[in-house]
Structures are given as structure tokens and as C-alpha cells.
Amino acid sequence: MNSTVGQQLLVRDTFTTAFMKNFIVVLVWFLLSYINGSVVATFFRHQIFYEDPRYILFIHMVINDAVQLTVTIALFVVSYVLYTISVGVCCFFILVAVFTTRSTPVNLAGMAIERYIAICYPLRHAEICTVRRAYMLIGVIWFISVVPDITDLFVTLATEPLSFFQTAVFCLRPNVFKDPVLLYKRQAFDGIYFSLVFLTLLCTYLRIVFAARALSTERTSAKRATNTILLHGVQLLMCLLSYVSPSVEGILHIIFPGRILEIRFANYLIVYILPRFLSPIIYGVRDKKFRKYLKRYFVCSHPKIDTRVECKDEEE
Template sequence: MMNNSRAMDNFSDAFIKNFTTIALGVIINYINGTFVYIFFKSHIFYSDPRYILYIHLVINDMIMLSFAVMLQVITYALPYGLNMFVCCMMLVITSTTNRNSPLNLAGMAIERYIAVCKPLHHIQICTVRRTYILICLIWSVAVIPALSDIIIVLATKPFTIFSIGVLCYNNAVYGSPYHEATSTAVHIVNLSFVFLTLFVTYFKVLFAAKAAITDPASARKARNTILLHGVQLLFCMLGYITPLTNMILLSLFPNKRTTILFSNFLFTNVLPRLLSPVIYGLRDQKFAKYMRVYYSCKQYDIQIKPTEVQVN
């Protein structure tokens, strides 16, 4: 997306945009990295399927954000484009992690449904081993469309294309009608499955609370969490409607092309990566408790500095 605006940016505009992107990427990854650090430092987290799925979502967002920022910077740094093979590998990672997010949200919603509606079976169903199997399944399902894009390129273009330089973004590399049809079908199936999962689990939890077969407070918290999953899904969908919003905004403000493209890039690829720690980490009492301990210890370490003792 940002590649289209490169030629229209002067040096100062390009510097400001890249600096903003890198700064936001570093800040967001630092915040997410703090949650990852706390997760692996506390055994109560990595033995709980709920937190395993959550931290997988955070790590997935960190990977996606890192590669999105790299592609943004590379677009400006390499005027003749990136090697086609390297570009395809990077696009495989970005597209896979992008598809992982909604699938992971569906898994988290199902886990909450089982915890609230089938509490006696939760320990048997939601084991650590099965959680990691689910994560492997998510990656397997998400990577198939990304690999199929490369297969379509191999089938429709000469092999020598992998040695040339290209502007590294999806529409430039995967612009054939076959890619468009495949991408549209995958997006529809993926998002429909996740939306249906969130819809069903939310109302299952709602009816369970009304029937008084579960703890009302626990059910209310689970419903709120699933609703927040829905909010995150909407942000995931923003990336799919970006071409439409770009077309509408560019027709209304043709002189603001680079600003529109850059703003859409931030709102669809960068800023949503901050949602996971804000929505889940800070709302969760355990994570919030360990977060306070972590930062209080950091502050304590900064305040206490060793002093040199001079011996006469």
C-alpha cells in the first residue's frame, strides 16, 4: 500500500513517515514484549491454555508488525525494489500472521465458552497439549493461501522472475486475476467462520447466564471478552476494505494521496497491534498484578544505584 506513494514523497515527508512508523513499531513491540516476558517468567501463565492462546496472539502481532514496518522502510530505502524471492518470503510471513489473528480470536472465544458453559469438562478439553496443537493447526491453515500465491506465480510466470527487483506489496507481486479470486474466497471463508464462532459462543454464554447454570459474574466477564474479540475482528477486517477506502478517499481528496495511504497503513497495520495488550492484558487481573510488580521492580532497580566507596 505504501509503495504507491513513495515516488510522490520528498525527503522530509519520507523521513517523517518512516520515523513515525519505526517509532510506533518499537513502542508497540516493547509493550507487547513486556507481556511476553511476564508470561514466560510466571509458570501460572504458561500452564493455562487461555494465556497460551493470548500470548500466541501477542507474539503473532509482534511478528506481523515487525515485517510490516520492515516492508515500509524497504520501500523507501531500495529505489529499484526488493528481490522477488525475498519479497515473496516476507509476504508469506505477513499474510500468514495476518490470517492467524482472527483464527486465534476464534480459538480464544471457544476456550471461554467451554470455561463458562462446561466448567466441569474444561480441564479435560482445554489441555496445554491440545492448545499447542490448535496453534499449529492455525498456522497450517493460515500458511496454505500464502504458499498457494507463490505456486500461482510459478505456474503463470517464468522462473526467472524471482531474480528481479519488485515493489514489495501484494498487489504488485500477486496482481493476477487468479490471486484476486483466491484472496477474496479465503477472506470470506476465514472471516465468516470467525464471525460465526464469536456470534454462537457469545449467545451460548448469554443463555447460560440467564438459565443460571453458571456463575453470573464469570459469564458476564466472558461475554465482555467475546465482545472485545468482535471488536478486534472488525479491526482485522479493516485491512480487507483498505482498497475500497483508499479509492473513496482518493476520489474526494486527490491532492492528499500520500497522507491517505500512510494514514490507512497506520490504522490497519500498525495501531491495531496495540489492541491485544490493551484489551486483554490490562483487563486481566493476573496480568495487571504481575505488570505492576514488574514495573515497580524496574523503578526500584533504577532508584537504587551502587555507589563507589573510597578507602583512604
């Protein structure tokens, strides 16, 4: 995003418009928090899930998306209420948002590989995909997600005086990490990351399709797996939007001058909020086993229905 657009973002909405925008995003945050909270609670209440690498990777992505959404909504609200915050606080929020945003596509790649092994190498799946390796993979995901962008902070510490971190800015990444080299570095890493993840999803999808044709007995499972990977591909495309959105905002501002706040709000809903709905849907609603326990969780927790005995019997 160029400096002109960054300056335009400081233009304030009317009180009514700002209130409505903040009300909408906070309402959406509560809705998604309830959905994600229910999914996470269902996961941890049933041992069958946290002993399965597939669901471990899934719940990691749900928690990651919940943190990412909370941080971005906090920044959105702050941009309307306070407008500027100290650089030090802004650095923390931006880095957490960047780390969680970058880890999502890498997590998608790991989940696609797990599905590929389950369909194409079913006899070795339990040997290859263990709980221990799932947690090791999560550690690798965070290492890959954190290392490239934490260098932005080190470069800024080396090039900016300490007094800079006490100044107040509108909390945007280009306003904090100003070195032009960092922009080219981010673009290079974004291209590498998403190219590798896209190729991973494409290769696993094609291999599962071929396996489904060769093994008629596994066609149903393979079809579910290919549909899941297709949805992961949609998630990946939505993740890509977060990296092109600054340029899109700049272009739209040129086409629709004076509408930067409306453009920014629409961009935020499409790029940051909409993709967060997909994670609980792919495994939380589409997956039969998880859906069964998720429905049971809602029914058993309903205060007006005494189904504790029934639910307990089903659990056993």
C-alpha cells in the same frame, strides 16, 4: 488495488515528510515492542501462565502480532527508503505478513471457544482445554493460515520465469502475485474465514449471555467473558479492514487525487498499527491475574527500587 494506484504509490514524498512518517511508525514500533516484550516476559517468567491454555493462546496472538507489525513496518520503511526491492525478497515479506495477518482472526475464534467452555461447561473445562490441545490448536491455526496463501507462490513459480524473481518492484502483493485467479481465490478465502470467525464469536457470545442469566453464581465471570468476546469482535472488525483497505485506498484516491501517499499513511496507521494495541490490553491489562504479575514485573525490574525480597515473597 488497481495498477494506477500502484503506480501512484511510487511518487516520492519530500525528504522531511518521508522522515517524519518513518520516524512515527518506528517510534510506534518501539513502543509496541516494549509493551509486547513486557507481556511476553511476564508470561514466560511465571509458570502459572504457560500451564494455562487460555494464556497460551493469548501469548501466541501477542507474538504473532509482534511479528506481523515488524514485517509490515519493515515494508513501510523500505517503500520510502529503497522504493523497490527484488521480487524474491518481497515474496518473503509479503507471505509472512499475510500468514500472520490471517492467523489472528482464527486465533480469536479459538480464544472465544475456550471462554465459552469455561463458562458453559466449567466442570469439563480442565478436561477439554488442556495445554497439549492448546498447542495442537496453534498448529491447526498455522496450517489453516498458511495453506491457502502459499499456493500464490506456487502459482507464481509456475507462471512466471525465474528471472522475474530477480527484478525490482514496489513491494505490493498485486505486483508480485499477478495472476487474476489469485485475487478471486483470496477474496473467496477471506469471506469464508471471516464469516466462520464472526459466527463463532457471535454464537459463543450469545451462549455465554444465556448461561449468565441461568446461573446467577457465574454472572460475574460470564460478564467478563462476554466483554472479552466483544473486544475480540472489535479486533475482528479491525482485521477485516486490512482486506478492504486496497479498495478503500482506490476510492479515496479518486475522491482526493494527488493525496495517495497521505491516504496510504493514514490507512497504514489505522489498519495495521491500531489493532495491534488491543491484544496486550485485552488480557495483559484487563485480566486481573495477568495484570498483577505484569505490574510486579515492572516494579521488580525498576533499578532504583529494592523490592526483590518483597517480590520474591509475593511470588511464593
